[in-house]
Amino acid sequence: MPSSSRSGSRLPVWIAAGALAVAALAVGAGMALGDIGQAYLPTSEVSPPGAFAAMPKPNTTGMSPQQVAVVQRGEYLTTAADCMPCHEAPGAKPFAGGLSFVTPFGTMYSPNITPDKTNGIGNWTNKQFWNALHYGISPGHSLLVFPKYIYPAMPYTSYSKLSKPDVLAIKAYLDAIPAVDAPHVPNALNFPFNIRAVLLGWRILFFGAHPVHYQKSWSPAVRNGAYIAEALGHCTECHSPRNLLFAIKSSDTLAGAQILGEPWYAPNISSSRQYGVGAWNRADLVSYLHEGGNMVNGSAFGPMKSVVDYSLSQLPVSDINDLAAYLQTATKPRTNPVKPMTIPATELAEGHALYTTNCAACHQADGKGIAQVFPNLAGNQAVTGGPADNTIGIVLGGMIPWHANGPVMPAFGSILSDHQIAAVTNYVRTAWGNHGVPNATAASVFAFRKSAPPHKIALADADYLDLPPIASAAARKLGCPLLTDSLIGPGAGEMQIMAGATPDTLANRTSMLMAAVKKANPGITKDQMSQYLLTAYCPVVATQSGMSLSDKKSALKRFMDQAQAMAAAPSKQGS
Incomplete structure (x- = not known):
């Protein structure tokens, strides 16, 4: 790490603890510690438009024109950096945090970054906010003497390339939005990953705060595109392969990679004409990034669709043209x-x-x-x-x-x-x-x-994975329905109530399941309840031996006739 990124008062601590932290990294590399180097995408990032509230408008009352301009710049930067989807849990207020990041080494929760003085960042100074985005260090200490290192679930490894005026503009915007009194949900990380000092070794080896490296030959448009891609959009975090300790391979940036913690593959977006986007028509690439796609080169989906919906599509088309120009002409062509x-x-x-x-x-x-x-x-x-x-x-x-x-x-x-x-x-x-x-x-x-x-x-489809392959195939052959988004509220745990049900126990099991579902979701409709019951019982029927496909379909029909009658019956004792 460059000396400019270390304060003199911290240097002895870094040296004293470096060997211990690097050793911990080496132990964890075979498990999950290397995943600290990945910006994890929460599952809500594949949600459709409308899953998140609109970006809150800042209150600029009483500000000078210069201050208003800084806040407006901060609003643009916060959008370009795609901050809100990671700092908004389902049903929560914007930037109030609480979104879970499930990783191989435990679960983390995004913090509240509204100006609330108790649970947010309302008491943070400009210097503390700069340290968080530029150096990945929060106010406070870990183990009394260690700085409070931020887990790179927040991609400060890219945000460190932001200019200081832009970092402070982001803070000015966040300071101007409504404060939300939402306490931070404690992380649930496994030992030793719950000790932030362990991050020290990884940081020594792989993290160095530095600005975007511009080439003299780049036009102003390409320079702007580079800033958007490398600093704000943090494209390399998902689109680049990683080494054994899960740090980005600098020789393969933007070559495409499996997204850690996700089943999706982030494709090659380098200037390679064969493997990347170098041969794309510029208008098609702009359409993909700004509009979500077209009928030529396809459309964005999975986590990338969220990036388009909540970030890139909200930026001026001129910025997306600059981003496309950088990706197609200035990045090194990578083969994969x-x-x-x-x-x-x-x-x-x-x-x-x-x-x-x-x-x-x-x-x-x-x-x-x-x-x-x-x-x-x-x-x-x-x-x-x-x-x-x-x-x-x-x-x-x-x-x-x-x-x-x-x-x-x-x-x-x-x-x-x-x-x-x-x-x-x-x-x-x-x-x-x-x-x-x-x-x-x-x-x-x-x-x-x-x-x-x-x-x-589908949660029901995932349940098939607990069955032997033959039984799993039987459930699909029978056409067992999926547990739809509208029924996720009660959760998948209740479905186990139907496991092992027999003709003698089926009625009681069904009553138990209905009671559990209604308790978890009091507003569930009769039709939704019927769908939930069918989703839970269908795999059970599918695994029955000695029954033809026709017999199983008949059994399901009889069950649904009975279940619909039970669902329509008045509830007893509030069940």
Whole structure:
């Protein structure tokens, strides 16, 4: 780390503790400590537009024109840095924190960054705020003598490139929004990761605060694009591979990488014409980043859609043009070829048949889609770029509309088996002249199911993973329904009540389940309750031996007739 990033009073502490912290890092590298180097994406970052409240407008009453201009600059910067989605828990007020970040080494919660003086940052000085964003150090101490290092769930590794006036402009905006009295939810990290001093070794090895390095040949537009990409947008945090200690590989920045803690793959966005965005039409790239996509190179989905919805789409188009110019002309071209696999012709033929049955009605037999309605798959780099992970994820869990008021891509996670999803994925990545590598397998689909956020790949579908493979396939064959977003409120735990139910215990189990669901969600409707009961019981029926598919469907119909009657009956004792 450059000497300018260390104060003289702290230097002895760094030297004395360095060996201990580096040793702890080495122990943790085989487990999860290296993940400290990743900016984790909360599951709510794949929420549809409207999941978050609008950015609060600052109160500039009594401010001078110069002060108002600084606050307005701060509002723009806060939007460009995509701060609010990480600092707003579902149902909470903007910037009040409380959003959970589930990591392999425990769960962290974002802090309250409103100007509340008790639970927010209302008492922070400009110097303390600068230290937090530039050096990753909060006010206070850890273990009495160590600085209070911030976990890089907040990407201060990128924010350290922000200029000091811009950092203070962000603070001016946050100081001008409504204060929210929301206490910080304590982190629940495993030992030794709950000791912030452990971060010291990683910081010594991999973190150095420095500004964006501009090339003299860059135009003002490219320089602005570099600032947006490297400092504000922190693109490298997701789009770059990492080393054994999960620090970004400086020789492979923007080459594409699996997002840690997420099943999604962040593609190559370097200037490479073969693997990155170098060959994209500039207008198409701007459309992708600002509008969410088009009918040429596809649309943003997964975590990237949240970035577009709540950050990039809110910036001036001129800034997005500058960002595109930087990515296409100034970044180093990176190569990341996907290892080819030999896929039997019979499997590709099966994928073609599955596509014809399940997909062609919308995306058309030639893969060209229907303009402004269903996106194209032919020539779509969102489908063909990098490994097959993202295409698998879309087929499994569906996706929100790629444009305003457009139709929703349905989820096929409970309809198609792992093998079938792999087959149709490989087909669309290679059909119609597409140059994607057919590397999807049943095992990779299964792995995606296990790692995907539950609300994206259906909680009921995730429950299939606890079943033997044959039983899991039987549940999908029976068409067991998904636990939809509207029913997530009660949680998935109640569904275990139906496990092992027999004809003699079914009525009591159903009553228990209904009582548990109503207690967790008093406002649940009769139709919702019926759907919840079917979702819980369907996998149970699917695993029954000695029953034909027809018998199982009949059993489900009888159950639903009885369940609907029970759901419509008056509640007893408030159950």
